[in-house]
Amino acid sequence: MTAYLFRRILYVIPILLGVNLITFALFFFVNSPDDMARLALGGKRVTEESIERWKRDKGYDKPHFYNDAAAGTDRFTDTIFFTRSASMFALDFGVADDGRDIAQEIRTRMWPSLAIAVPTFVVGLAFYITFALILAFFRATYVDVSGVIVCVAAMSISSLFYIIGGQYLISKLWHLAPISGFGEGVSALKFLALPVAIGIVSSAGANARWYRTIFIEEINKDYVRTARAKGLSELRVLFRHVLHNAMIPILTGVVVIIPSLFLGSLIMESFFSIPGLGSYTIEAINNQDYGIVRAMVFLGSILYIVGLILTDVAYTLVDPRVRLD
Amino acid sequence: MPFKPVVLWTDALLFLLLASAIAFWWHARARPHLRRPWTKLAGSSRGMASLVFIGFFLVVGLLDSVHFRERIAGEGSSQQFAAQTRSLLDAIVGPLGSRTEKTYSAPLATHLFAKETVELADGARVRTYPRLRYGGAHLSDPASEWQADVLRTAIAGLGVAAILWNVLALAVTALVARRSQRSFTRSWHAIWHGLEAVPWRAILCSAGVLILLLAPLAVLSTKYHVLGTDKVGQDVFYLTLKSIRTGLLIATLSTLVMLPLATALGIMAGYFRGWVDDIIQYVYTTLNSIPGVLLIAAAVLMLQVYMGTHPEVFDTIEQRQDLRLLFLCLILGVTSWTGLCRLLRGETLKLREQEYVQAARAFGVSHVSIISRHILPNVMHIILIAVVMDFSGLVLAEAVLSYVGVGVDPTMTSFGNMINAARLEMAREPMVWWSLASAFVFMLMMVLSANLFADAVRDAFDPRVNGNGREHA
């Protein structure tokens, strides 16, 4: 197990390096820092001096990978790549355009994101699995058929409509919850209810249908027939035998996103004005703050890879055949 | 020539895709094993009913992809062409696109939605709802005539629908009668009792619903803004029709980008294994680990910088929109190939151990031949299923990306931009709801029919579903 984890962590390094190179290439090769400066400072009539100043402020006035002018290790360290990209390995994300420290900002903003994302994830998963199990229990009856049709219809509606519709109905028409905003402590609950509910409903169709497919596939396996031949009740067959086996494919899709819950949901947070990482990212995109976008890309990759490792570990919990060594 | 054809990049690619689809259909027609799942698909009433709707969207999208510039003056070499690029769809819907009001107006309204100060003929100034320039302009006294006129026009629309549908039903029956060498009445009976192999009943029903929906809209739209107008007074029905092409292009062209990447790399990884597999796996794990929206956002941001600093590259607004759309498809393709690639890798790993591949290796058949003759044909169904399943997801993704600000060009008509604009409209008092509602209805129709069709395709092609993997004689 430890050897396995150690190996996986070693494997993470080239991947993060790859991510780093891709984003670096995207941000510094497609457009030169001059172009960025010109656009940031507005239009064509910008003096060379102001461009240089902008670049110096950002640290973009250095060569990309190799600094001829410097000496010793500085040849490699005194470059844009090293100071702007490689430094992220130390979780040093630099400063945003408004001068605030990005890492600090991430630390404070991740809590509101988690407050939305974790309940959505946990309650949603329980809801989807229950719903899918009900459909599987009534498979090939009208309950199942109409349930699947509802799922397909539900997944054909853009999540934007769920949000707009939910805000309109619940908040504007029925005044059941505040339309947007965020509070501290217990008061946060009333702000959280609507986004969490909408988050669950908006992805119910696709998830429930997917889980149902997994359950149905398991139900058709030989060991289920054996379980029935023992005289077990249908419910016990479903919960004891089918659910346990179905958890294996379900985990593959689910565990990997758990760490990414930190990042929050872009549209949900921006619609409900929640000061989390999702809205932070969206603001950064709209303000063209590349530093934040790069930091979020890197953070997202780390969390995804942590998710992959967690998935492997989760397998050992549900599947006795899997051992990490 | 009265017009000059304009071929945008996306137009060319869309028609290329259409041509290859037709070529594949032609190729499959003569091969029973390829035809079999299609026949099964053609027999699925759900699939065929949704195909009618998809057909409508496809026709609208294709018509909207034939672009040209009209001649405004001159002859021979001194011809002058309009600066504005129009599409065949614009030509067909005629004045719908050009009848622009001042600002918001509700569906079927005769007056603007907001009060304005109007100068009357006698010079007095009143704050009132001004009459629309085009919507219901033929009515002299809207207050008394409006209701009757709308009703009359709507009934005329329904009449048109009835005639159209009957013509269609008779044509289908005649076709079936000629094919099966039966009398007309017996064919009619066969169709309505579901005795035909092709579910004509479902097709006609769904065509009926579509015609019933569209014909009154079309007839009403000649006199009114049937779905209202937006902030700058553009007809919402027109905008909705124009949005279809954007959604369609995003969904198909992204696939076009993704397919060759996923297919080639997936099969290579599974077939050659070893270091080839290691590299390909490394590439897709790396790409996968970057959150999709963020990668798209980063790429689009950089595109914006490029466009901002190189305005000379783009002649017209259409070209700028088009290139941004193309680039968006490209980046969507690059971020979405990993799923299919992994699927194909797994399947190829299985297939390469199949005995018929081993038999080919025992003959010393080359790798290229084994891949093209034994592996590729046997993973085609996976590719096809993936393509149709991705379609609806990409249409939905367009909306979200446009909302985030990294979708298509903000000046381009698309469902995402319509919804985005509608957000602010919702906050108005009284609310402007019609843009959002139209986008909702049309988008739902498009995505739902795509989803239902995808289900039917999967049922027909997935050997696990229909159990034709192994039929004991």
Next chain:
Amino acid sequence: MPLPLLQVRDLSTWLVGGEAPVRAVDGVSMTINRGETYALVGESGCGKSLTALSIARLLPQNGRIRSGTARLGETELFDLAETRMREVRGRRIGMIFQEPGTSLNPVLSVGTQIGEVLRRHTPLRGVAIRRRCVELLEAVGIPDADRRLDEFPFQLSGGIKQRVMIAAALACDPELLIADEPTTALDVTIQAQVLALLGKLQAERGMSILLITHDLAVVAQTAHKVGIMYAGQIIEQATREQFFQKPAHPYSRKLLQSLPSGASGNGELAVIRGSVPSMTRLFAGCRFAQRCDLREPVCDSRMPPWVQLNDRHGVRCVRYQDSVPVAGADALKPDHADESGPAVTRPVSMPVPEASPSVATERSPEPPSLLRAEGLKVHFPIRRGLFKRTVATLKAVDDVSLRIGYAECLALVGESGCGKTTVGKSLLRLLAPTAGRVHLEDVDLGSLDEEQMRARRKDLQIVFQDPYASLNPRMRVAELVEEGMRAFDLGNAAWRSERVDELLSRVGLSAQMKSRYPHEFSGGQRQRIAIARALAVDPKLLICDEPTSALDVSVQAQILNLLKDLQRRLRISYLFITHDFSVVEFLAQRIAVMYLGRIVEWGPRDAVLNHPRHPYTRALLSAVPAIDESKRRQAIRLEGELPSPANPPSGCHFHPRCAQASDECRRVFPEQRTVGEGHVVVCHLYR
């Protein structure tokens, strides 16, 4: 007469959902007495498994019981509510299935899976359940039962898994055990163990067994009563003795004759033409008529009635109607059959094959051989740990030498996992051997580069086990057969097309079939296509990797006849890889027996079959079920199972399972000893 345990009357079961319902079971009646084993026998697709599932009401989603009754003791099973039926399942009816690998839940421990039956049907709880589970595992002969309870199915071998299945099925002492092909997925030695176990448990507990099988030899050893099923109907029913002595229905007779061990004097197996008819159609007359040699006009028009020949024997055939039963049976008798039963006579003299000279002289100057392999090794590294270091080697093939003469058939026999398929693949270089040399005629294949090897591949071809996996479903028959010719660039298109026609007719298919696709053919026809494809490039050696093990008996006979005929006409050599001794007997001139990556005994066919020397060969032969009692060898029960080739036992690999093992066997791997004309054994017992 006491009340029978199970009485099934007029059972009809349909599979619905397709274009037409499949009438899979069509009017089946049978009676099973207490303490009796009733064997329901038939080829695949005849409806025997669905009959069993109908009785337990465990049909798949699309299965429907259309009519009929099933009475277990006093209980009408089909009238019970589902909840009551659940009380019957597991308590009064136990079931075991064909694939122990997939029939056990992979994520639950053995103890849980047995224990849940007890928890469901008995008041036992907690420690009492565990104690009972241990008893059950011991009863089914699993040593170290207490530890096994906490293990998961993936940690167990096939034989142990099937024992666990049996333990779970017997947990509540059911009156009836339904065993659906319980040994089909197992090796012969394990099959013998499981059959013996079932017999022992039946004797101890007095339960009845409904045994579903396709294997007549298994029936002959275990059943009291036999029912032969064909196309959804039982066409003959008799006590075992009656059935094997005087099979009445033409189908039953043919089935017995088509067993490889029942070859008639001219060295040909009896075959049943065609294949089982589709069950979606309605039958007017006898279902077997299309394939019957004794068909009369009336067979097509009238459904044959059930005729009771005597109180222990009934048959559904018009030939027995209105006539004195015994005379009718005699009239049916094929001319070469004798009183003791037509199908079970051992062929006294098989024609001596052409290759006999090469067989006879192993030690005298080497006869020219087509293929020689020396010291062939195929090892697979097992990698583990931080840097994927090789921690062990899986020695799939470990120092195998063999020789195949011209126009000779060498059978390579062994249990699954012994490495025989790997030998075949490494000879073809589909797998690269780790060590050793392979000479084809005078060419060392190992010294060839890729291009040269490609040219030599023409001489070596292979026919695979699974006719469904060995043909690309996306290619027409003509393209399939042509593949090799195109790869070697033989002839032009016209010539190849002509050759395809010729090859198809040679393997018994018509040339019109060449534009069709594989899915339109039955298993036997597909295997013919696969053979035609291999023959297309005129190979000198054809490696046949279990080519008949996926086929029904009657179809297997067709393929074996074809292979034999081809050998005679084309003078082609075979390396025939198989686990089935009865097939070996029919086809091979020489036999090599493989155990755990090594060949332990080889020699001429008759020498090995009649005077096996190696204890393993003897045990293997004794485990083969035989129909003819006189042919049954004294049973040598082989304990345990094949060890892992990653960690073979020291010394002689076989010593842990060998009753005659000495100290030396545990330490030293034995040398080759010649014990007869070309008969070599690798064992310490012969020196």
